[in-house]
Amino acid sequence: MAKQAFLSPRRAYRETIRPHEGETTFQVVLEQTDLFVTARRDLSTPMLDHVRELRGGLKSYMLLTPGFAESLTPVPPPPEGAPEIAHAMVRAANAVNVGPMAAVAGAFAQFVADRFVSESPDIIVENGGDIYMHSTRERVAALLGDPKSGARLGLRLEKSDFPVSLCASSATIGPSLSLGRGELVVVRSKSGPFADAAATALANLIDDARDLDLVLERARRFAPLGLEGVFAQVDGKLAVWGKMELVALT
Numbered sequence: 001m002a003k004q005a006f007l008s009p010r011r012a013y014r015e016t017i018r019p020h021e022g023e024t025t026f027q028v029v030l031e032q033t034d035l036f037v038t039a040r041r042d043l044s045t046p047m048l049d050h051v052r053e054l055r056g057g058l059k060s061y062m063l064l065t066p067g068f069a070e071s072l073t074p075v076p077p078p079p080e081g082a083p084e085i086a087h088a089m090v091r092a093a094n095a096v097n098v099g100p101m102a103a104v105a106g107a108f109a110q111f112v113a114d115r116f117v118s119e120s121p122d123i124i125v126e127n128g129g130d131i132y133m134h135s136t137r138e139r140v141a142a143l144l145g146d147p148k149s150g151a152r153l154g155l156r157l158e159k160s161d162f163p164v165s166l167c168a169s170s171a172t173i174g175p176s177l178s179l180g181r182g183e184l185v186v187v188r189s190k191s192g193p194f195a196d197a198a199a200t201a202l203a204n205l206i207d208d209a210r211d212l213d214l215v216l217e218r219a220r221r222f223a224p225l226g227l228e229g230v231f232a233q234v235d236g237k238l239a240v241w242g243k244m245e246l247v248a249l250t
Contacts, residue, residue: 092107117163133164
């Protein structure tokens with residue numbers, strides 16, 4: 001497993017985000033959850049309450065379910081009455097043969113965005129590189145493969161594409177566990193938990209650039225499950241499949 005190269009808690013990429021006219025950005029932080037949100041108005045207070053509720057339910061479930069938080073492989077479905085976020089994480093992770101915590105960041109991003117879209121039809125929730133978006137206009141999402149040089153490529157999203165999730169996994173950026181050596185894998189899906197889990201599963205396949213064909217083959221297998229597109233980068237080589245309209249960033 002490759003050593004994490006960029007572990008700074010300062011997420012400098014957030015400083016480059018510029019909201020459109022009529023939008024604002026704000027941060028919601030509670031324990032390990034650190035959300036950066038773009039919305040039509042500041043919803044930080046009620047959003048913090050919702051995050052606290054989501055975290056409380058999930059933490060209680062994990063305390064009562066030994067092995068849930070540590071497992072790197074699928075776990076049994078939660079019982080009826082378990083928090084819906086736990087159900088969503090397990091469904092997504094089991095579909096691509098990873099542990100449930102591989103889906104947690106994408107799940108939080110979607111659960112928060114879906115909860116507040118009625119109050120802000122334009123809402124983007126970014127959770128450590130995992131994003132869930134509702135939007136009434138075209139957007140471009142940056143793909144950050146090298147924090148030193150910044151994002152050079154972006155993914156164009158049309159109005160008809162929303163809602164959508166873009167979730168990333170990396171062996172060289174951030175503290176998240178990856179069993180491969182890929183610099184960046186980004187998965188596009190309508191489901192935040194699935195995009196997150198699938199990004200982890202695909203990133204785990206990468207040892208070097210020769211594995212990019214395997215990533216694309218596995219991504220095609222995941223398509224019936226909800227994968228809409230994938231971007232992968234390792235050793236300066238790129239692979240792209242599906243609904244991924246890339247644009248150069250200036």
